[in-house]
Amino acid sequence: MSATRIVNARKLAVNRSELQGSVPIQALSGVHERLADTVGELNYRLYFHSIRGDEGMLPVVRVNLRAEVSLQCQRSMQPFRQLVKSESQVVLVADEKQAETLGDEYEPFACADDELNINALLGEELLLALPLVAIDPKADPPATAGAEQNDAGEQEQHPFAGLAAIKTKLAAAKD
Numbered sequence: 797m798s799a800t801r802i803v804n805a806r807k808l809a810v811n812r813s814e815l816q817g818s819v820p821i822q823a824l825s826g827v828h829e830r831l832a833d834t835v836g837e838l839n840y841r842l843y844f845h846s847i848r849g850d851e852g853m854l855p856v857v858r859v860n861l862r863a864e865v866s867l868q869c870q871r872s873m874q875p876f877r878q879l880v881k882s883e884s885q886v887v888l889v890a891d892e893k894q895a896e897t898l899g900d901e902y903e904p905f906a907c908a909d910d911e912l913n914i915n916a917l918l919g920e921e922l923l924l925a926l927p928l929v930a931i932d933p934k935a936d937p938p939a940t941a942g943a944e945q946n947d948a949g950e951q952e953q954h955p956f957a958g959l960a961a962i963k964t965k966l967a968a969a970k971d
Contacts, residue, residue: 805888805912808844809855815914816841821863824919830926831865832875838863840918847887850897855888855910859921867930876932882925888912 803815821827822834843858862881869876888907889895895904903924905917 801914803912803914804910805844805855805857805907806910809846809853809857811844813844814841815844819915819918821865821922823915824922825916826919827922827926830867830923832868833866835866836864838918838922840914842914842917847902849887849894851894854894855907855912856902857886857888857905857912857917859884859886859917861918861921861925863922865922865926867926867932869932869935870929871931871937872935874932874935876930876934878927878930878932880922880925882921884921884924886917886921 801819808815816839818837818839820834821831821836821838824838828834839862841860843860845856845858846853847856848854860881860883862879864877864879866875867878868874885902886905887895887898887902888910889898889904890906890908895906898904905920
C-alpha cells in the first residue's frame with residue numbers, strides 16, 4: 797500500500813497548481829467493498845484554484861481520474877474489467893455550514909485546516925464514478941418470463957404469459 801499523500805490545498809489553490817500521478821487502487825479507502833478486486837492503478841490530474849465563498853476564498857479542485865477497475869457483474873455474478881473516467885469540481889470546506897452555501901455545480905469535500913488527503917479525495921471520487929449497477933456488456937441478457945424463440949432464433953415476447961400460468965394454477969387449485 798502506498799503512503800497517504802497530504803498537501804496544503806489552500807497554498808496549491810493560491811498558486812493555481814496542478815498535480816498529476818497515479819496511485820494503486822488498493823491504497824484508496826472505501827472502494828474495496830464495491831470492487832471485485834483492487835488490482836490496478838488510478839491515474840489522476842488535480843487542478844487547484846479558488847472561488848469566493850461567504851467566508852472568504854475557498855480552495856477548489858478539478859479532479860480528472862481514469863482507472864480500469866474490476867467489478868462484479870450483477871447479471872452473471874462474474875468479475876469483469878471496466879474503464880472508469882470522471883471529471884468533477886470539488887470545493888474543500890471546513891464544515892457542513894460552508895458546504896450548504898455551495899451551488900449545484902460544486903461538490904463539497906471536508907478538508908480540515910487546509911490539509912487535503914489526496915487518497916481520500918480520489919477514493920471518494922472513484923466511488924462516485926462507479927456505476928450504480930455493474931453489468932458486463934458481454935454478459936448474456938437474462939431470459940425473460942414468457943419469451944419464446946421463433947424459427948429465426950429471435951425471442952418473441954408474450955407479456956401476459958406469466959399471468960396465464962398463475963391463472964392456470966388458480967383454476968387448478970379451485971378444482
